Amino acid sequence: MTGSRHDPAPRLPRTAASPGAVAARARNLTKTYGRGATQVHALRGIDLDLPRGGFTAIMGPSGSGKSTLMHCLAGLDQASGGTVTVAGTDLGSLDDDALTIFRREHVGFVFQSFNLLPMLTAGENIVLPLELGGRRIDDAARERVRLLADILGVADRLAHRPAELSGGQQQRVAIARALITQPDLLFADEPTGNLDSTTSAEVLDHLRRSARELGQTVVMVTHERDAAAYADHVVTMQDGRIA
């Protein structure tokens, strides 16, 4: 269930996940930047439950706090108040290193741009999170890379460097990389911001299939209504609150 008090999203049929399970939970979440006259309240008390296996879109105009919300949910940024619980862990209790390791193991990211490291090949980019965690790239991992590459249609591009890939291909490689660790949460921050409409549709379709076919919890931040339409639920932000 989406825990928002004002949930405008239509209820769509849910698939892979067991009903009622929650992947991430925010309670009375606040975030302020600066102090005194220049103080900015980016988040003003957010309560939110993200259902496991669901595809949730966070929508809102520029400056509404949607990116800040994502950063706090993903453990990229520390909240000023309230709690965030992901996969049963209270993120507020973790220091920077613990948070980093938590991200490495439980969260995946797809960004608008600068998604891939230019000096690594697509294949190397995909296994990067495993390498950072010091895991050996065994047969099982290679098998998973192949599976993801097949699903995302980049199997024949693995030896190429990002500069040799199209924007859509780069974004699909980024999705594969986000999925390689089987994270509890996959965050996508304006994943179609730099893409044309056809390629956008492809990428969004892949995100939705990840949720449906792989049972992956996906959270997408976007300001495009068309993109949000692919999601199971839509949370709309306005002035640091859920509208």
Next chain:
Amino acid sequence: MRAVFLASLRTYSRRYVAAAVAVTVAVAFVVVVGILTSGARSGLMDGLGAPYRNAEHVVSPEGWPSSELDPAAVIAFTERHGENASAIGRATLPAHAGSRKLSDTTTVGPIATSQVWRWQELSSGRFPSRTGEAAVDVYAALAEDLAVGDRITIGVGAAASDVQVVGLVESPSPPAQASMYVTWPQLLLWRDHLHLGSVAVRGEVGPLPEGAKALSPEAFTAERLTHVQNRVDSLSVMLLLFAGIALFVSILVIANTFSILFARRLRDFALLRCVGATRRQVVRSVRREAAVVGVLASLTGTLVGVGLGHGLIAVIDALASAVPMGAAELPVPWLLGGFAAGLAVTMVASWLPTRRVIRVSPLAALRPDAGVDARTRTGLARPALLLVIGLALLGVAMDRSSTALMLAGGGSVFAGVLLSGPVLVPRLVRIAGAPLGPTVRLAAENAAHHPRRTATTTASLLVGVTLTIAVLTGMATWRTSLNEQIGRDHPIDIALTSPTRPLTTDLLTRIRRTPGVERAIPVYGAVAQVAGLHDPIPVVTAPAAGQVARDGGVFARVEPGKIRIDADAFGKDLTPRPGDRVTVRAGDRRIQLQVAVGTGWGPAGVVAPETLATLTDAPEPRAVWIRASTGADPARLGADLDELADPVGATIENGLRTWESLDQQLQIYTWSALGLLGIAIVIALIGIANTLGLSVLERAREHAMLRALGLTRGQLRRMLAAEAVLLSLVATVLGTVLGVGFAWAACETIVKPALRDATMHIPWLSLGVVVLIAALAGLLAAVLPARRAARVSPVAGLSLD
């Protein structure tokens, strides 16, 4: 465009800091060299002019320096002028303090009794005022262990005369300097040994001695100065060579700074072009930025150099007053030259990067983050050609012992390596980083992703390291070869020889207990009269000489029927020539032996054991040969052993002093070269820190993403540190290989023809230390950039644009 130019300066000024520091250091180097040269010159000028400061005329040889004045004529000329003239010159005579022989090159000069002509400065005691008194130069007194009150016999035979030391003086004028000074009438005792170079005259000059000319003191000093000057100037040229190296390294550092900054700002430039700036306007604005950096950095460098130069002169004056350093005037040409060099270096270094700015198309601004791909095709043809030509030249140079060809070949090879850097260095970095885990591998990939930048960064360090290693290896080779040579000339460190009495076991024990003695062996023989030598000498045999000799005892292995005599110990008294057959008589036994010579074991003849057996049935200990321990003070050890030798009438031959002075010279050369190269290396390290710092800014988003993906702060810091260490290691290892190679070429070209049997000697320990230091310095260079990178939170990094 002015607004853009000013805004750019404001925004990017901090990023130019490292480049500016590199220029500042190089310019300061040039200026310091200039000030030291000027100080040395004015010091020389003061010193040269000191004896003539009250003169109106200076009489000196017409064709100086190739002709001399006739001493008799000069003496007559000086006598004729009486109080109004003072001759300057000296006599070289043997001298003794009691029974102790002083240096063979003891020089005696005149000291005036009147204040007008006296140029020496009193250090202690008083000035000599009459015959029988002498003043000793303070440094000569130090070296010969003389003090006020000592009696010295100057000259030998009929010309010998005793003087008492009444004072110690400093001699500020190197050309007029002597070890000791006596009054003019006393000096005339040795008129046959006297060389007089000039006469200072007051009033009318009158008729000159034959072949002489009269100059004003200023003109005379200027004439002498140009002569000495050449040496000061050649030293400055050498120092400037190192300054040139530092400037070259700065070019690399600055060029890198500009190309990184411009790559990052390429979109800005494209945007400017979009909104209507012409190509010329953009380029001019960028070049003006470079000019501002160049002017400010060169100005700072000049000021720092002036301060440092004057400080150094003060330090030299305080620590080494024997070196004449005068108050330096500001050497304006040097200051302007240093400033111009700094500005030129900055402009040249920014030239190539700005050319890329010209090529940027306005469309680049409109493309969505096309990402300036740094991959550039680098041809291998040119570097390969340079390498081949260089190696060929080196080969010819070694064959013909041609230093010029060697330098050309070395330069060509080095240029080839530098140019192939963009291909070579990234590969080496990858290879070095591959086995070291994911963090280091990421670092290696980072470095390999910008081949040109990485190559330039390493090139700056490569220059410094290659030269350092070449100097270290070259010096080690030179030194080893010289050691062998000196080992042959001075096989025994200290030999104690007793022609009068056999030595006792007690004495041997006491010698062995003397600090600084590593090993001492008794040498057995008999005193014999060798035909052609004035006094009887010990004839000895030393089968065990190898235990103490520096040449492994080769000199002591004499064939039966021969006698080997120390040529240096007898000097001119040695009338038998090598190959002559002489009669050697010990008691009532006599034998004919063939003479061979060598040096370095004192007044004794060395023969084979069989030969000695025919001269005596009971050989007695007649000499002790001593090997000093490493680091023993030659003068002190010599004095200690002298005390033991004196009471038994034995003499000491001290070969260790030669070792010491050679050692000191080589060390001075090595350390000055290393110190000067150190400046280039420091600039190179600033360059590494700079490149790393700028790419940290450039890659902020990459780092943020990596942090988001799960790279911890520590891992990020380690990654950047690994990148710096990989860069400096690759540069150092490559530099070591090149440096050793160049040293080998130099050894074959220069050392081998000069010293037979020279062999290459690689100082592994020093090389290891250099590699280690470079790696640590690389680590140090990464500290600041890495800290800065790790401070940025992932969110802040991601929102950067």
